[in-house]
Amino acid sequence: MRSVRAALHELDEERLVRLVAKGDRAAFEELYRRTSPWMAVRLRRRCADEQIVAEVMQETYLAVWRAAGAFAGAAVGGTATGWLWTIAARRLVDAFRRRAHHAEPP
Numbered sequence: 001m002r003s004v005r006a007a008l009h010e011l012d013e014e015r016l017v018r019l020v021a022k023g024d025r026a027a028f029e030e031l032y033r034r035t036s037p038w039m040a041v042r043l044r045r046r047c048a049d050e051q052i053v054a055e056v057m058q059e060t061y062l063a064v065w066r067a068a069g070a071f072a073g074a075a076v077g078g079t080a081t082g083w084l085w086t087i088a089a090r091r092l093v094d095a096f097r098r099r100a101h102h103a104e105p106p
Contacts, residue, residue, distance in 0.1 A: 013080035021068035
């Protein structure tokens with residue numbers, strides 16, 4: 001019998017998000033394992049501060065866990081990875097705004 005991990009490995013990201021929406025932790029772990037490396041690279045290209053990148057990664061995947069049911073996917077011409085990146089990019093902008101708001105004037 002195949003392991004759950006092997007079965008999840010064969011699913012595309014959209015199907016994984018659908019399973020995450022049902023509370024499937026193994027699907028979430030597989031989605032994270034599969035997407036977090038490129039997500040971190042993309043964020044680092046836009047932000048040199050590793051602390052901000054780590055915070056944005058955490059906020060992004062927390063949002064994915066909480067809002068996976070809102071993913072519309074192919075029904076609206078979107079992809080799971082595009083949805084993930086949209087969440088991450090918005091969280092990064094929020095982080096930049098927070099940093100600018102808390103920065104003290106010279």
